[in-house]
Amino acid sequence: MVPPTEAPSRTENRPARKRKTRGEGQWALGYREPLNANERSKKDDNPLNVRQRIETIYAHRGFDSIDPADLRGRFRWMGLYTQRAPGIPGARTGTIEPEELDDRYFMLRVRVDGGALTTEQLRTIGEISQTYARDTADITDRQNVQLHWVRIEDMPTIWQKLEAVGLYTTEACGDCPRVILGSPVAGIAADEIVDGTPAIREIAEKYIGDQSLSNLPRKYKTAISGSPRWDTVPETNDISFVGVEHPEHGPGFDLWVGGGLSTNPKLAVRLGAWVPLEEVAEVWNAVTQLFRDYGYRRLRNRARLKFLVADWGAEKFRDVLENEYLGRKLLDGPAPETPTGPRDHLGVHPQRDGNFYVGVKSAAGRVSGSTLVEAAKAAERVGSRRVRTTVEQNLLVLDVPESEVDTLVSDLAKLGLSADPSPWRRHVMACTGIEFCKLAIVETKQRAIDLIEDLERRLADIQGDVDNPVTINLNGCPNACARTQVADIGLKGQMVPDGEGNQVEGFQVHLGGGLGQDAGFGRKIRGHKVISAELGDYVERLVRRYLDQREAGERFAQ
Numbered sequence: 050m051v052p053p054t055e056a057p058s059r060t061e062n063r064p065a066r067k068r069k070t071r072g073e074g075q076w077a078l079g080y081r082e083p084l085n086a087n088e089r090s091k092k093d094d095n096p097l098n099v100r101q102r103i104e105t106i107y108a109h110r111g112f113d114s115i116d117p118a119d120l121r122g123r124f125r126w127m128g129l130y131t132q133r134a135p136g137i138p139g140a141r142t143g144t145i146e147p148e149e150l151d152d153r154y155f156m157l158r159v160r161v162d163g164g165a166l167t168t169e170q171l172r173t174i175g176e177i178s179q180t181y182a183r184d185t186a187d188i189t190d191r192q193n194v195q196l197h198w199v200r201i202e203d204m205p206t207i208w209q210k211l212e213a214v215g216l217y218t219t220e221a222c223g224d225c226p227r228v229i230l231g232s233p234v235a236g237i238a239a240d241e242i243v244d245g246t247p248a249i250r251e252i253a254e255k256y257i258g259d260q261s262l263s264n265l266p267r268k269y270k271t272a273i274s275g276s277p278r279w280d281t282v283p284e285t286n287d288i289s290f291v292g293v294e295h296p297e298h299g300p301g302f303d304l305w306v307g308g309g310l311s312t313n314p315k316l317a318v319r320l321g322a323w324v325p326l327e328e329v330a331e332v333w334n335a336v337t338q339l340f341r342d343y344g345y346r347r348l349r350n351r352a353r354l355k356f357l358v359a360d361w362g363a364e365k366f367r368d369v370l371e372n373e374y375l376g377r378k379l380l381d382g383p384a385p386e387t388p389t390g391p392r393d394h395l396g397v398h399p400q401r402d403g404n405f406y407v408g409v410k411s412a413a414g415r416v417s418g419s420t421l422v423e424a425a426k427a428a429e430r431v432g433s434r435r436v437r438t439t440v441e442q443n444l445l446v447l448d449v450p451e452s453e454v455d456t457l458v459s460d461l462a463k464l465g466l467s468a469d470p471s472p473w474r475r476h477v478m479a480c481t482g483i484e485f486c487k488l489a490i491v492e493t494k495q496r497a498i499d500l501i502e503d504l505e506r507r508l509a510d511i512q513g514d515v516d517n518p519v520t521i522n523l524n525g526c527p528n529a530c531a532r533t534q535v536a537d538i539g540l541k542g543q544m545v546p547d548g549e550g551n552q553v554e555g556f557q558v559h560l561g562g563g564l565g566q567d568a569g570f571g572r573k574i575r576g577h578k579v580i581s582a583e584l585g586d587y588v589e590r591l592v593r594r595y596l597d598q599r600e601a602g603e604r605f606a607q
């Protein structure tokens with residue numbers, strides 16, 4: 050439906066028109082004064098210092114003792130957000146005082162770099178959820194696990210339990226290097242170009258929690274994958290290392306910068322540079338420092354790296370990176386081949402060591418602590434000790450002997466984790482939404498779960514015809530945490546008219562977005578707004594029309 054957009058190349062990447070001379074808050078140009086409340090808060094006290102206050106003061110004196118600047122700012126650096134107070138309708142989001150929106154409980158994001166967990170770690174997260182988070186758990190589309198209903202009093206114990214198994218929540222949120230996405234099949238996939246795991250480990254060990262990188266202009270998202278499937282959505286990250294074979298130097302990574310969705314979405318651009326595995330951490334550090342120093346801090350809505358990249362263009366960005374930060378030239382390298390197949394690793398697949406991995410799907414990432422505990426036990430029963438999360442909110446169990454595959458598939462299915470989901474279960478994603486998120490305008494998680502079940506009933510007759518996936522991403526507001534703009538059917542939560550003069554929960558529809566071959570943003574079609582209650586009708590009409598009218602092999606995004 051939408052012409053495919055080629056991933057921009059270095060040469061195609063023109064520097065944007067000259068911007069006004071007024072400072073944008075770039076430290077490197079001398080604009081170091083605090084320019085807005087967020088910048089002031091970060092300058093007043095390094096956000097990483099909040100951990101100590103939580104452990105020594107807030108956890109003992111309770112919620113009411115928390116300094117508002119910590120509560121609504123620095124807590125994020127420890128993976129903590131206040132939940133949305135129950136019962137406040139989405140129509141009021143953005144119009145009321147922050148304290149009215151704050152619940153006395155927290156969302157806690159557990160950082161899972163590379164999506165890599167041992168079964169012991171998975172079980173620990175599940176048990177923490179059972180004890181301290183009312184058995185809630187969501188697998189996020191950035192490979193993290195989020196818990197809800199967490200009390201500040203329990204945080205020291207929760208950290209103790211997490212850290213005892215090598216997990217942490219540091220910089221899971223905030224203006225800092227967030228979780229590092231990694232291929233869920235790193236080190237095991239037969240088609241892997243290069244295993245990025247050592248680079249992910251090195252970055253996490255050296256730089257996460259480093260105070261010199263903990264005050265960035267805005268959040269900073271990293272993806273490192275040597276899979277030819279681009280299974281870390283590299284197009285949408287601030288910095289991505291994408292596996293590619295150099296004709297002379299062998300396997301390594303192509304360096305991309307400046308991707309990001311939200312409002313003003315942009316696809317990452319290639320710098321045309323090839324980086325060997327052992328230099329990834331150094332180059333990552335240099336790009337991160339460049340962003341820290343030259344990133345725009347004056348306006349929050351222009352502070353992501355994508356705005357700097359758009360203004361400078363790839364050539365200038367690479368020049369500054371090489372000359373001011375690396376002190377050497379990077380090698381030129383080829384573009385990786387754009388993948389065509391699925392990226393989600395669902396189902397049963399052979400590993401290169403003769404074992405198998407099993408990828409399973411929950412409904413829109415919603416699981417529970419008990420499900421995670423039982424999934425860890427099921428994996429251990431068949432001899433596995435490794436699991437992975439994916440950017441499609443899936444779970445993978447690695448290292449399964451062939452003789453145990455069926456047992457595992459059946460045990461996971463009993464937990465609601467399917468290795469062979471319907472096309473709708475497979476391709477529907479949802480962000481946190483109004484249940485817990487303070488920015489949300491509409492419900493998303495339960496809406497997605499209901500939609501999946503609705504579509505499985507409505508479209509049972511044509512299920513076998515859906516050979517090309519139709520992705521449906523539900524987002525509770527314009528922030529696009531569940532990647533609104535790159536779905537076939539991207540749904541952006543907003544209040545919409547119901548035809549009888551009322552404003553009710555619904556979605557603005559973006560049609561025909563995609564990644565890879567179909568990389569480009571969905572079009573907002575005038576009049577394509579749907580009220581939440583009629584979502585099933587709407588999607589059914591769209592899908593049937595697509596199947597009726599498509600040419601042989603034509604994808605939805607075409």
Ligand code: SF4
Nearest residue numbers: 480486489525526530
């Ligand atoms: Fe919250 Fe909006 Fe992100 Fe959904 S898209 S999690 S509603 S900020």
